[in-house]
Every structure is written in C-alpha cells, then in structure tokens.
Amino acid sequence: MALEKAHSGQITYLCLPYDLERDIFELTAQTFPGTAVKLALVSSYVQRWMEMFLYKIVVLDAPFNSIQLFLRTFHSRPRAFFAEYVKHLYLTSIVGITEAHELVSACESAQTVSCWVDARPQLRGLHSILPTRNLRRLSMKLETLWGYSYKSGEDGFRPEDYPQLTHLELVNPPGYNTIMNLDWEGICRLPALTHLALGHLWAHNHMYLLPVMEEFLRQCQKLQVLVVVAHDADFVSAFRAEGTFKNPRTVLLPEFHWPTTHTDYWANLRKGGPGIWENAEKMRNKQEQDQQPCLLQPLHVASIN
Numbered sequence: 467m468a469l470e471k472a473h474s475g476q477i478t479y480l481c482l483p484y485d486l487e488r489d490i491f492e493l494t495a496q497t498f499p500g501t502a503v504k505l506a507l508v509s510s511y512v513q514r515w516m517e518m519f520l521y522k523i524v525v526l527d528a529p530f531n532s533i534q535l536f537l538r539t540f541h542s543r544p545r546a547f548f549a550e551y552v553k554h555l556y557l558t559s560i561v562g563i564t565e566a567h568e569l570v571s572a573c574e575s576a577q578t579v580s581c582w583v584d585a586r587p588q589l590r591g592l593h594s595i596l597p598t599r600n601l602r603r604l605s606m607k608l609e610t611l612w613g614y615s616y617k618s619g620e621d622g623f624r625p626e627d628y629p630q631l632t633h634l635e636l637v638n639p640p641g642y643n644t645i646m647n648l649d650w651e652g653i654c655r656l657p658a659l660t661h662l663a664l665g666h667l668w669a670h671n672h673m674y675l676l677p678v679m680e681e682f683l684r685q686c687q688k689l690q691v692l693v694v695v696a697h698d699a700d701f702v703s704a705f706r707a708e709g710t711f712k713n714p715r716t717v718l719l720p721e722f723h724w725p726t727t728h729t730d731y732w733a734n735l736r737k738g739g740p741g742i743w744e745n746a747e748k749m750r751n752k753q754e755q756d757q758q759p760c761l762l763q764p765l766h767v768a769s770i771n
Contacts, residue, residue, distance in 0.1 A: 488515055495519045499737040521551040524573075527558040527732045537565060545572045554578040556735060563589055563610075571595040580605035582637055587614045598627045603743070605635035605663075608646050623652035631656055633743050635663035635693075641671030650678065654686040661743055665695020665722060673704060680710040692716045693746045702761075711759055717746045720762050 482490070491512055495502040502519035505512060526533050540548065552573040557566050559582045566583040573579075574597050581592060582605070591613030592606065612621045634653065640646040653659065667675065683692060692710070696702055697720040705711050711718065722742050723731035735741055753760055 491515050492519075499739075517547075518551055521548065523554045523556075523736055523738060524552050524569075525556040525558075525732050525736045526561050526569075527556075528560055530560060533561060540569065540572070548572045549574040552576055554735075556580045556732070558582050558732070559584060566610075567592065567595065573597065575600060577601060578603040580635070581610060582607070583610055585609040585614060589613065590615070593621075593627075598631075599629065601628060601631050603633040603635075604628075604631060605637060607637045608640060608648070612646075622649035623656055625655050625657050628656050628658075630658050632658045633661040633663075634659060635665075635742065638666060639664050639672065639675070641668070642674065648675075648678075650682055650685075654682065659686075660688065660690040661693070661746070662689060662691070663693035663695065663722075663742060663746070665693070665719070666698075667694060667696040667701050667705075668698045669700035669704065672701065676704060676708050676710065680708060680713075683710060683713055683715060690715060691743075691746055691750055693719060693742065695719050695722050695742075697721065706761070714754060715750070716759070717749045717753070718759070718761065719746065719749070724762060 491505055491508075492515060495505060495516060496519070502516040506516040506520065507513075524536070526536060548569075549572060553576060555569065555573050555576045555578065557569065557580065561569075561581075561583050563583050563586050566581055567589070570576075570579060570581060570592055576597050577600055579596060579601060580603070585591065585607065591609070591611050593611050593613075596604075634656070636648065639648060653662065664675065664679070679692065679694070683689065692713070692715055694705065694710075694716065696705065696718065702718070705718065710716050719742070721728075724745060726734065731741070749760055749762075
C-alpha cells in the first residue's frame with residue numbers, strides 16, 4: 467500500500483499502512499524500554515499494541531498504592547488477558563497471599579515467577595497452580611511453594627513437573643529445627659536446571675548447608691552456577707573456609723539486589739534489566755578471569771567505607 471498524504475487545513479500528515487504503523491510503534495517500544503507507557507496514550511488502538519509490552523513484565527513492590535492500582539486493573543479484565551501477556555511475574559512480600567494465588571493462577575504463560583509472599587497454614591502451596599510446564603525461572607520460599615502440609619519424601623521437585631526450569635532460587639531456605647528439608651535429590655534431577663541460588667543464609671540457622679552444598683556440586687555436574695546470598699559475617703567466614711567457596715561455579719553475593727539498591731533493582735527489572743542471575747553470571751566470569759573467588763561487601767558497608 468502506497469503512502470498517502472491527507473490534508474486538514476494547514477496540516478499535512480502521512481497515512482501509513484496499518485501494519486507498518488504497528489511495526490513502528492512496537493519497534494520503538496522494544497528499542498526504548500519504558501516508552502510503551504507514553505506511546506499507549508496516543509490512541510486506543512495503539513494502547514492495544516502496547517499492552518504486550520506493558521504487561522510482559524509485572525513487578526509488584528512498594529509503593530503500596532501502585533499494587534492497589536494494578537489489582538484494580540487485574541480484577542477488571544478477563545483472566546485470559548493476563549494469561550496471554552504476562553511472561554515475567556515478580557511479587558514481593560508486600561503482596562498478600564490471597565492476591566498472589568489469584569495472580570499466579572491467572573498468568574498461565576509466565577516463564578518467570580518470583581513470589582516472596584509469606585505462606586499461611588490454612589492455604590495450600592502455589593505448586594498446584596504454577597505454570598510449571600512453561601516455567602524457566604522460579605524464586606520462592608519452600609513453605610510458599612508446597613504449603614505447611616509439606617511432607618518430606620512425598621512432596622518435592624519432580625522432573626516431569628518442571629521440564630524447562632533452568633533457574634531456581636530458594637528464598638530463606640529452611641534452617642535447623644524445621645519440618646521442611648531441601649529436596650536435594652529432586653533438585654539435582656531437574657533436567658534443565660543450570661542455576662541454583664540460596665539465600666539469605668545465616669550462621670545461626672544454615673551452617674548445616676556448608677557440607678551439603680559441596681556434595682551437591684559434586685553430584686550435580688550440569689549445574690553451572692551456585693549463588694549463595696549471605697552477608698552475615700560468621701556465615702561468610704565459615705563459608706570461605708569451605709571447598710564450595712573456591713569452586714569456580716560458586717558465586718557469593720552479599721544481597722540479592724547487589725550491586726544496586728533494593729529500589730533500583732526492581733525498577734531495573736520492570737524495564738527488562740538484569741537481575742540476580744545476570745549479576746551472578748558477571749561475577750562468575752570475573753572469577754574465571756581472575757582465577758580466584760570474589761568477596762563482595764554489602765552495600766551499606768561499602769558506603770560507609
């Protein structure tokens with residue numbers, strides 16, 4: 467279709483073919499992350515084009531009113547809308563468990579689910595409603611995943627449930643004196659798993675993990691990166707004395723959001739920026755180049771120094 471000129475008084479503009487106009491808007495939104503919000507204001511049909519960018523990555527964190535606005539939109543639209551568009555879902559602990567259940571169950575095409583919501587004894591875990599067949603990246607507490615009815619030996623990671631899961635982050639893993647145990651054998655059997663993260667870890671609760679992590683690295687040869695998140699001085703000191711720390715596949719981070727602030731971390735993710743996995747990969751590459759482990763300081767310590 468040839469370009470046509472239209473005249474309205476002194477204004478001359480080009481009427482572009484529909485498909486070409488859509489391509490221009492979508493390419494602009496892809497090239498300049500964050501512009502989709504402004505482009506959506508051009509017209510109602512441009513807004514529909516931009517929705518795939520506006521809802522591809524959903525991050526629900528402070529301020530609380532932004533969460534309320536999103537939930538209002540969520541409840542006003544059909545579930546099929548979110549099933550189609552949401553590919554990466556990040557829910558911080560400020561989100562309620564009931565809302566988390568609704569959101570996770572609706573986002574059936576999500577490839578990333580990061581849900582740090584605290585579980586409740588009366589509610590089932592999120593495992594049964596996760597889009598496990600599509601899932602590539604998962605970040606969650608065990609009690610939120612399996613529920614408080616978790617039974618070691620009966621519940622756990624089955625290869626057929628998570629065939630495409632490559633990145634697994636176990637948030638605040640169980641410590642001493644808990645009925646929950648990490649399903650190391652099940653994790654090792656996950657067919658696509660290449661990255662595992664554990665954190666935060668503390669000396670008073672997680673020292674038992676030191677020999678376990680070393681054995682896991684021996685058993686799970688396909689694992690490319692083991693991320694340990696800890697800034698507790700006693701735990702870090704003990705960890706540095708272990709063989710795991712010297713393993714080139716191991717990365718020690720002081721915070722999950724390192725090297726940015728908590729606020730900047732989530733803001734960057736909203737724009738499709740790097741997260742914990744990309745930052746860990748950079749650290750692993752630096753360690754390989756330097757041929758020695760990196761020991762990083764927490765941001766609040768670095769700022770004081």
